[in-house]
Amino acid sequence: MQLYGFWRSLATLRVRIALNLKRIDRKEVMIDLVSGAQHATDFRDINPQGVVPVLIDGDGPALFQSLAILEYLEELFPQVPLLPTDPRGRARVRGLAQIVACDSHPLIVPRVREFLEREFHLSEAQRLTWIRHWMREGLRAVEAHLAHDSDSGDYCHGDTVSMADICLVSLAVGYKLFDGRVEDFPRVAKVVERCMAQEAFAKAHPLRQPGAPQAA
Ligand SMILES: N[C@@H](CCC(=O)N[C@@H](CS)C(=O)NCC(=O)O)C(=O)O
Known part of the structure; x- marks a missing residue:
């Protein structure tokens, strides 16, 4: 998996923690939010909203929005559950x-x-x-x-x-x-x-x- 993030991004932090808890390997690509790299065309092609985090899993389209990504990880890797059962x-x-x-x-x-x-x-x-x-x-x-x-x-x-x-x-x-x-x-x-x-x-x-x- 590939995670587009930024060191200080709190939304990226959420995804990073979930990946760690579920022991999922990934490579993190830093998008420098201070210099405005989120506005660059090549990043907007990945996430039109121009925000991190973005998770790339295999050949599928990019996953965006931290809560949606957490839910995706939860469904795919339920063995370290992050939601209760009821x-x-x-x-x-x-x-x-x-x-x-x-x-x-x-x-x-x-x-x-x-x-x-x-x-x-x-x-x-x-x-x-x-x-x-x-x-x-x-x-x-x-x-x-x-x-x-x-x-x-x-x-x-x-x-x-x-x-x-x-x-x-x-x-x-x-x-x-x-x-x-x-x-x-x-x-x-x-x-x-x-x-x-x-x-x-x-x-x-x-x-x-x-x-x-x-x-x-
Ligand atoms: N609701 C989104 C928030 C995404 C977001 O706004 N990320 C910030 C960093 S924490 C960002 O990339 N901001 C770029 C900007 O505001 O220009 C999520 O939870 O993923």
């Missing part, structure tokens, strides 16, 4: 994942930040306020679910890792990259700590990817 549990895990991937992260991606700068002339400080606000909203919603839902456990749903944890980790890691304090959300922080203690999560961290500022 419909209600699956709905809860997908719901938690969507708080992050559909209602929080999309508001802070580069094209949104660039639009705020170009159209509304928001300063960097104002854009940071925007970013932290929407990330915090996502974290606050997940924190409330973890506190109130009886299905919460060591992880977002019970005591095994699911897609909800993968998405939550992507949000928490991103929040830290923008100098946010994940400790303000104690249940979230515990789940994230448990996840990051696992190699599959730890080695997917943005700062451990080629091209990252601190990468060896």
